[in-house]
Amino acid sequence: MFEKITRSAVTTRNREALPLARRTVLSGAAALLLAAVGNRSAHAQSGPAHPAAAAALDPLPRLPTPQFNAAFAKVVGDGTPIEGQMTLDLPEDAENGNIVPYRIAVESPMTEADHVMRLHLFSTQNPQAAVATFHFTPLSGKAAVSGRMRLAKTQEVVAVALTSANTLLIARTSVNVGIGGCGTE
Template structure:
């Protein structure tokens, strides 16, 4: 198989992009958090995040999150190509301020939950999940 000069340059640029991608993912997580919080300070308590320590398959990882008095909870997977997983919103008549779902993880990474509380403050919890088989094409 022969490559033209243009194809070779495109392959090289693609390889260079793949080495920079993990750094952009972390920057994207910070951007998503700042967009959600408006740059406000985030406390390290007030959110309960339940996720397995080890997930044998990254395609279906069970996650549960709750925060008493939350009006919204943002769920992020820091190592995924698109870190935003879900945003749960709760109205004033919500019976509980909790949610559970199954998420897809590309590999071992932090799962992060940010809660916006009714008083306008923000709280955070995170947990590292070790994935043995990636779920995002990895």
């Protein structure tokens, strides 16, 4: 129910004009949300011109689960993962959270000296944070994999890669989920 209200608030934000009569019909909770959304876009407009900086002002919809934090910390340790060398593709909107296609590709020469060894796929909101771990060798030729995953709810999906040269790489993508997968609810 709460999900639905959020969604309708977001949809109305995207429409230019909203008839006053319709607005009064909205429940108090939805109106509050609408106000919050309005504030946020005002923020973005008055904030720095740089789009990335403006996006950083947008808070994540939900905090990652403690399980994600633990699993992520175990892989990353005290290293600093680099962004930009890996792509993590998922649909922006997933109607059915039971089957969400993902595609991960890392830029790597895949030589004996420098290749991707491990690639972790994490969910920040699923009951189990570690979705998959992929292992590659130079014989793989390409550090790329695709498949289908479950998403319990709207969330950010995170991929972390570790190369043989001890470099950590990271990529993140947010997905809006319609009907959640994982069979918890």
